[in-house]
Amino acid sequence: MSNLTLVQAINLALTQEMEADDRVIILGEDVGLNGGVFRVTEGLQQRFGEDRVVDSPLAESGIMGSAIGLAIAGMRPIPEIQFEGFLGPAYDQLVNHAGRYRTRSRGSVTVPMTVRVPVGGGIHAPELHSDSPEAIYAHHPGLKVVMPASPFDAKGLLISAIRDPDPVVFFEPKRLYRAFREEVPEDEYTIPIGQGKIVEEGSDLTVVTWGAPVLQCLEAMDSLPDDLSVELIDLRTIYPYDADLIVESVKKTGRCVIVHEAPKTCGFGAEIATMIQERCFLHLQAPIQRVTGFDTVMPYYKLELEYLPEAARITQGITACAAY
Amino acid sequence: MPIEVAYEAKIERLSILDQNGKLDEKLAKDTLTDKQVVQLYEHFSTCRHYDEVAFKLQRSGRMGTYPQNMGQEAAGAVALAAQKQDWMIPCYRENAALFLHGLPKENILLHWMGDERGNEIPDDVNMLPISIPIGTHMLHAAGIAWAMKLRGEKGVAFTFFGDGATSEGDFHEAMNFAGALNVPVVFICQNNGWAISTARSKQTASETFAQKALAYGIKTMQVDGNDIFAVYKAARDARKRAVKEHKPFFIETLTYRLGDHTTADDARRYRDADELESWKKKDPLIRMRKYLESKDLWNQSKQKKLEAKAKEDVSAIVKRAEGIEKPTIDDIFDYTFKELPIETRRQRDTLHTHSLGQFPEQETLQQTAAPAHA
Structure with a gap:
């Protein structure tokens, strides 16, 4: 057991999976010699060689498309897209090819790969380095979408993703990369994809979130009156998500606030809110609230904290929902 | 500082069997045996008949849109150069090569009949389903x-695409990855002169498609694409x-699409009749x-x-394709993931x-609505 940051936990999972399975290779921009721009892959090229940790040409579609080929022909590639804003050029390969090969070939061609992508705002990055596009990829059949919010979860989920027989988009919240440390077991373990987690138990209101806002939700909950008991759910996987966990909680609390960084309209919160009214309409005691990014382009970093769902806005959402 | 030549190159064009059926014996040495030529002639003739039948199936409403391969059969000779362990990564105008490499002939018909079972690749065949998006x-x-190289397998990946595909960004990324990573892929650009209605002259200012490979450090050549x-x-x-x-290696084959782009196209709208006539004389089957x-x-x-044999064979293939029962709607779910989400x-x-x-557990509906068929 060691006390690790998110970056270190991911690095550990990569190291152990590469040791355990020589089909696992990493490719991407600056992932080798430089250890990745966030140092997530630090030391891996020195350890596993240039054939397994590959500084690829600078081309996201090329990285994704060639990773698809690697996966089809028996490897377990882990392509890295340096920032979520650069997924755009690789969108076609990911959505129209990785997500469809199993279906269109009736299982005769499959794409077991894990696409690692730093995601989200809050680190004073340049434009197109702070977006939250998880709902876009969750919407496309054939792709799994994961977003851990803690070092422990990151290690277990990444190992599951690498071993998964289907393509997984593994979003890593940049804001959490070095935000805190957590005890992470040295031994390998897995956390099933599709399983959410109750971060704090409560009985009056359910907050559902994922990624970096888990921390802002905890901060908001600290400022609430003692007699308001809030249950916090970290979804951890966006697709397929743990609807049963949410339903169980909302049936208990009758109230729900959904928090995400992405814009409100068509954000993944919309899917969750719809699911809740489908499955526990008669248990609801208040309209579901959403605390999210705005329906605007993600602003440059001077205004990013006003854009992101920070503790004050989350507190407001919780208070309004609780008071209804 | 003097001006120096930093790089110089030329593109060679190979032609062995001309349009009159005359063979350059010297260049043909150690290539195809008589037996292989007969085999290819029989196979391509059957493919040509298959193409004609497919066209009729579409016209009579028995099949959806279909892209005729007519005129480009000689690309199938690539499959004769391939070994069993090699991969075929096709576009959609390479039926002859795919069949030779082990794809059951009814699969292509099934695909265009709107049935995904046509894309199912047999376990012992290294091939991807035909690719509809370009490039x-x-x-x-x-x-x-790249995977074959890492795994120490002695195979190559043959990939086919048209002249239009060379304008796509992914074409250039694929060439650059293959060149930079030194992987055994053979790019086969079937330059048939037309990308639907866009003439080769509008596609690029390059004198040849072959020369595009030079920029990626890939050896390249042009060949007469109708010359097996x-x-x-x-x-x-x-x-x-x-x-x-x-x-990697790049081959530009100079060929011509004798038919329309697909059955949904009418090439007379944009192609000169004289051009078509001149290419009919270069038909690979005739020579x-x-x-x-x-x-x-x-x-x-x-x-x-x-x-007679081709007629009989193709008729049996059509019978097999049409004889397969329509899948049920349940079928569309089962291959989304290995293990289906809840x-x-x-x-x-x-x-x-x-x-x-529509998920019958909705508590509101269960409580307020009776089942529709009750």
Whole structure:
């Protein structure tokens, strides 16, 4: 057991999976010699060689498309897209090819790969380095979408993703990369994809979130009156998500606030809110609230904290929902 | 400082069997045997008949849109240069190569009949399903070739695409990855002169498509794409080099689409009748027959027998494709993931209940609405 940051936990999972399975290779921009721009892959090229940790040409579609080929022909590639804003050029390969090969070939061609992508705002990055596009990829059949919010979860989920027989988009919240440390077991373990987690138990209101806002939700909950008991759910996987966990909680609390960084309209919160009214309409005691990014382009970093769902806005959402 | 030549190159064009069936014996040495030429002639003739039948199936409403391969059959000679372990990563105008490499012939018909079972690749065949979007699959070929290199397998990835595909970004990324990573992929650009209605002259200012490979450090050449000897020799030599040196190779085949782009197209709207006529004279089948006849390997009676056999074979293939029962709607769920997510399973499993797949556990509906069929 060691006390690790998110970056270190991911690095550990990569190291152990590469040791355990020589089909696992990493490719991407600056992932080798430089250890990745966030140092997530630090030391891996020195350890596993240039054939397994590959500084690829600078081309996201090329990285994704060639990773698809690697996966089809028996490897377990882990392509890295340096920032979520650069997924755009690789969108076609990911959505129209990785997500469809199993279906269109009736299982005769499959794409077991894990696409690692730093995601989200809050680190004073340049434009197109702070977006939250998880709902876009969750919407496309054939792709799994994961977003851990803690070092422990990151290690277990990444190992599951690498071993998964289907393509997984593994979003890593940049804001959490070095935000805190957590005890992470040295031994390998897995956390099933599709399983959410109750971060704090409560009985009056359910907050559902994922990624970096888990921390802002905890901060908001600290400022609430003692007699308001809030249950916090970290979804951890966006697709397929743990609807049963949410339903169980909302049936208990009758109230729900959904928090995400992405814009409100068509954000993944919309899917969750719809699911809740489908499955526990008669248990609801208040309209579901959403605390999210705005329906605007993600602003440059001077205004990013006003854009992101920070503790004050989350507190407001919780208070309004609780008071209804 | 003087001005120096930093780089100089030339593009070679290989032609062995001309349009009159005359063979360049010297260049043809150690290429195709007589037996192989007969085999290819019979196979391509059957493919040509298959193409004609497919066209009729579409016209009579028995099949959806279909892209005719007519005129480009000689690309199939690539498959004769391939070994069993090699991969075929096709576009959609390479039926002859795919069939030779082990794809059941009814699969292509099934695909265009709107049935995904046509894309199912047999376990012992290294092939991807035909690719509908233009120019995206060459990256998969680069990745597959890369995997073969990493795994120490002595194989190559052959990938086919048209002249239009060379304008796509992914084409350039695939070429660059293959060149930079030194992986054994053979790019085969079937330059048939037209990308639907866009003429080759509007596609690029490059004098050849072959020269595009030079920019990526990839050896390259042009061949007469309707000449089986040239196509075979280029593919065989490219394969040899790819396996030995883990290097990619680029082949531009000069050919012509004798039919429309697909059955939804009418090439008369944009192509000159004279151009079509001049290419009909360069038809790969005509020159193969002339060559075989000149060597006394073929005659009218053999031709008659072949035509009857092709008719019989294709008719059986159509029968098989049309005889396969329509899949049920449950089928669309089962290959989304290896293990289906709960919601996907629910949708599938409740398809035949009164909710028609709309999740019958909705507590409000259960409490307020009676089942529709009750």
